[in-house]
Amino acid sequence: MDFQDGISRFISNSPPAHYVVKIQFSLLTNNSIERYESGIFEAGGYKWKLILYPSGNKGKNVKDHISLYxxxxxxxxxxxxxxIxxxxRFFVLDQNNHNYLVTQDTIKRERRYNKMNIESGFDQFFPLKDFNDSSKGYLVDDICTFGAEVFVCKERNMGKGNGESLAMIKDVITYKHxxxxxxxSGFGSECLESKPFNTGKYKWIMKLYPKGQGTGIGSGYLSLYIALADPTSLLPSGSKIYAQITLRILDQxxxxxxxxxxxxWISGSSGEIGYNRFMLLNNFTxxxxxxxxxxxxxxxxxVTILGVVDALF
Incomplete structure (x- = not known):
């Protein structure tokens, strides 16, 4: 058995129990295919696939090695x-000796998979110098075989946590209504409401208070606001949006x-957004x-949505 850099390697006469992929290697290297995804297979009640970087994972600055995940x-x-x-365990077939080189973590380490981490493996899985040497048996007549065994050892609920993720919108769109x-003059109500309108996946309404609202009441001003038509769309804990909002009364x-x-910043509890003293009523009429x-x-x-905050947990 060989130990190196937290990885153990040993020889096995048994093939991988869960998945095998046979590859004509030059189809990847000659066509500049940097990432190859295998078909989907089942193990431990879940579905998986192998991710192979034939010339190393450039996103992690890997050189002179195959990366496998x-x-x-x-x-x-x-x-x-x-x-989960x-x-x-990852396998490579030694075609000269008809057995497998098995790679796994040195210590009995649990690889954790969840919604935020769906991929795990070895950045420097196999040195390309040894792999390309046909006398070693791993790449013979342009053919190689990889395999995997996956043993689910624990499934658990991590419990509710606290946290949020803010993502700013790269290509913003301004919605007008x-x-x-x-x-x-025929409306007698204290508040006039528009019909709901969409800005992407959010619905809004405009509200006009001819006699004012809040600090605008009795001041000779009318009040103008915008509000979420369905505040429950942002009710999940921590969810909110960052938006630029412009409200106008047009001069005809x-x-x-x-x-x-x-x-x-707008959340499910933000209520109305706008101006208590938007315009003097005398100017309006x-x-x-x-x-x-x-x-x-x-x-x-x-309305321009600039960013979105979602709960992490």
Whole structure:
């Protein structure tokens, strides 16, 4: 048995119990295939596949070695707190001696797989110098054979934890929604609401309070807000979005729109977002301005999702 760099290697006359892949190696190297994925196989009640880097995993700066990993399939359906612990062995067929070189961790180490970690193995699995030497029997007539054994030794619920993941949106999209209010003077309610509108996967509504809301009540101002139409879409613990929001009342005569703009963190409990004192009511209703024309007004909301925070657990 050979021990080196935390890895043990020994010879076995038994083939791998769970999966074997036979490869014409030059098909990978001559076609610059840097990563090869095997078919899916089952072991221990789960589905797996082998990931082979014939010239080393360049993402981890591996040189002069083959990199080999075991990847878990279907982890996206797992709960965040579910974890599988496995012992794994990788095999390479010695075609000259008709046995297998087996590689595993030196110490009885558990490889952990969960929703955040679906791949594990050996960056420097096999030196290319030894592998390409046909006298050693691992690559003969351009053919090589790899295999794997996977033993699930533990399945556990890690329990609820705390944490969050913030991802900023690379290619942001600005969504616009125009809301026209006709027969403004005929509304007797304290709050006018638009119909729900979409910005990607989120739904919003606009709200106009002609007599003000909050600190705007009794001040001679009207209040304008935007709110999630379905706050439960962000109810999971820690979930929130970071958005740039612009609210406008359009000037229908001179295009001198009245607007407010800001960036906000929005969660399921954020409520209404906007301005208690958005515009003086006298300015809004004045016949000399273009905000209310023939008892009709046009309002607009712009929403740009800049980032999303999701709970890790």
């Amino acid at each position: 075991l990847a878990l399939e279907g982890a996206s359906s797992f709960n965040h707190d579910w974890e 612990c496995v012992n794994l 125009r809301w026209r209010i006709d027969n403004y 005569k001179q295009s001198n729109d009245w607007f407010g703009k800001g960036n906000y 004045s016949q000399y301005n273009g905000y209310l024309v023939k008892d009709s007004s046009s309002l607009e909301a712009e």
